[in-house]
Amino acid sequence: MGEFKIMDGNDAAAHGVMLSRPDVVAIFPITPNTTLINGVAELTASGKMKAKNVTVENEHAALSVVAGAAAAGARTFTASASQGVVHMEEVLWMIPGSRLPLVMAICNRSISNPGSLMCTHSDSLLQRDNGWLQLYCEDAQEVIDTTIQSYRIAEDKRVLLPIHFCLDGYVTSACAIPVNVPDQDKVDEFLPPYPHEHFYLDPTNTIRPEPGLPNYRGLETEQRYIIDEALIGAKEVIKEVNDEWGEMFGRKYGNGLIEEYRTEDAKGVLVTMGSMTGTARVVVDQMRDEGKPIGLVKLRTFRPFPTEEFKRIGAKVDAMGFVDRNFSHGAASGGGIGVVETSRALYHLDERPPLLGFIAGIGGRDVTYENFRYMAEKVLKAAETGKVEKEVEWIQLMEG
Amino acid sequence: MSEKMSYKDIPIGLAVTARGQNYTGSWSIFRPGVDHDKCTKCGLCVIYCPEAAIEMTDSGPSVDYNYCKGCGICGNECPTGAIAMERGEA
Numbered sequence: 001m002g003e004f005k006i007m008d009g010n011d012a013a014a015h016g017v018m019l020s021r022p023d024v025v026a027i028f029p030i031t032p033n034t035t036l037i038n039g040v041a042e043l044t045a046s047g048k049m050k051a052k053n054v055t056v057e058n059e060h061a062a063l064s065v066v067a068g069a070a071a072a073g074a075r076t077f078t079a080s081a082s083q084g085v086v087h088m089e090e091v092l093w094m095i096p097g098s099r100l101p102l103v104m105a106i107c108n109r110s111i112s113n114p115g116s117l118m119c120t121h122s123d124s125l126l127q128r129d130n131g132w133l134q135l136y137c138e139d140a141q142e143v144i145d146t147t148i149q150s151y152r153i154a155e156d157k158r159v160l161l162p163i164h165f166c167l168d169g170y171v172t173s174a175c176a177i178p179v180n181v182p183d184q185d186k187v188d189e190f191l192p193p194y195p196h197e198h199f200y201l202d203p204t205n206t207i208r209p210e211p212g213l214p215n216y217r218g219l220e221t222e223q224r225y226i227i228d229e230a231l232i233g234a235k236e237v238i239k240e241v242n243d244e245w246g247e248m249f250g251r252k253y254g255n256g257l258i259e260e261y262r263t264e265d266a267k268g269v270l271v272t273m274g275s276m277t278g279t280a281r282v283v284v285d286q287m288r289d290e291g292k293p294i295g296l297v298k299l300r301t302f303r304p305f306p307t308e309e310f311k312r313i314g315a316k317v318d319a320m321g322f323v324d325r326n327f328s329h330g331a332a333s334g335g336g337i338g339v340v341e342t343s344r345a346l347y348h349l350d351e352r353p354p355l356l357g358f359i360a361g362i363g364g365r366d367v368t369y370e371n372f373r374y375m376a377e378k379v380l381k382a383a384e385t386g387k388v389e390k391e392v393e394w395i396q397l398m399e400g
Numbered sequence: 401m402s403e404k405m406s407y408k409d410i411p412i413g414l415a416v417t418a419r420g421q422n423y424t425g426s427w428s429i430f431r432p433g434v435d436h437d438k439c440t441k442c443g444l445c446v447i448y449c450p451e452a453a454i455e456m457t458d459s460g461p462s463v464d465y466n467y468c469k470g471c472g473i474c475g476n477e478c479p480t481g482a483i484a485m486e487r488g489e490a
Contacts, residue, residue, distance in 0.1 A: 099413040160412065198412045222407035 007179040009172035012140040014039025016147025023074035026054040026065035032169035033107035059084040063091040070100040073196030079105035096131025101154035102162040109169040118364020121326040134303040168275040257306035259298040266295030268379035283372035310345040318383035321356040333391040354382040357392035428470025430485040438482035445474035
């Protein structure tokens with residue numbers, strides 16, 4: 001039933017990759033996921049991981065190498081963060097169109113300028129429109145589990161799309177906890193070899209995996225619709241994979257898309273992503289002990305966005321608050337990306353609840369118990385009065 | 401584009417799946433012409449061609465003008481000057 005080891009998020013990702021038996025890995029190091037690359041390099045150098053580790057000159061090359069390998073039928077892995085993800089941009093857009101089921105870790109970090117080495121979700125959320133799936137992990141245990149699950153989801157014939165699984169830079173990537181490492185034979189049972197039935201690169205049948213060229217020219221509408229359909233269909237696959245993982249390994253992450261915590265009789269709920277969820281859970285417990293009807297929703301799958309789940313919760317609560325660890329300069333109502341998405345999901349409810357936006361934890365600033373208590377109180381007040389005092393609030397903003 | 405066409409007809413991954421679907425030869429202005437007397441069949445033109453449009457045959461390099469974009473790299477790299485870039489139909 002797995003062995004417990006002390007691991008941080010980067011270590012967990014590296015071991016999750018090893019257990020998934022990739023054929024080709026290519027990663028260019030960048031803080032805060034440098035130790036992930038160290039881990040993968042050690043495992044390939046020692047022969048514990050049989051993958052070909054291609055050393056590359058930059059992130060653009062790293063993603064290009066694994067995309068090429070995936071097009072030839074390989075199971076692959078790469079990772080990046082911050083400026084590295086932005087440098088990959090051109091290649092990132094190509095991969096969903098070619099339906100290559102890559103798995104890539106993003107150690108969330110701010111993008112300059114102003115930037116930091118610490119966590120903001122902007123680098124991954126910047127990729128929300130290009131057809132990649134996005135799963136956000138709370139701790140190192142979820143990282144190792146999600147790494148392995150990601151291959152199953154991405155390679156499912158109903159999906160065949162790439163996945164970013166995201167871990168908060170430092171807070172998750174460098175925070176060591178006891179992690180239950182799944183047994184290899186059980187992982188092999190859970191994750192069979194990648195069947196690569198629609199592979200392209202074959203020296204005996206030269207073809208060109210480039211969708212924009214003449215025989216499909218003028219059909220981008222249809223091509224984009226196909227990706228959209230597959231991405232939305234992936235929700236069922238994510239749920240199935242989460243359930244199966246739960247049966248085999250005894251751990252589940254909500255329904256795979258969201259994880260509800262004490263929402264049954266909640267009047268107000270907060271929505272969080274990533275590592276801050278742990279702090280929020282403690283605050284929910286404290287406030288519940290005081291008789292305050294607050295609940296919590298961890299948004300695990302940002303793409304595809306779990307619209308149905310948000311509608312169901314939105315219909316039963318009196319107020320909702322989204323805690324965005326990101327910003328979208330100039331967005332509607334000044335909101336972060338999460339609250340803007342949620343607004344759309346709730347819009348057509350007959351009685352939609354007041355929705356508050358909070359921007360917190362930018363640049364790795366700790367989101368404290370006090371901050372969560374403050375936000376929860378605001379949500380409960382909106383639940384009581386039915387009114388929103390401030391549509392979006394920047395938490396811990398120094399105003400002199 | 402046919403009226404009856406459905407997005408479901410587009411193959412997965414949208415790749416150009418066979419030769420002959422995607423000719424780019426019409427892009428060229430200059431085309432490589434091979435002087436077989438000067439050619440030593442060293443194969444550098446085959447290796448350097450970014451479009452993989454040159455094949456080495458028993459009689460020397462054969463350029464597939466359906467795909468040659470006329471970049472001239474082969475002519476530039478040819479050590480014996482056997483490839484000359486010529487305007488128009490080669």
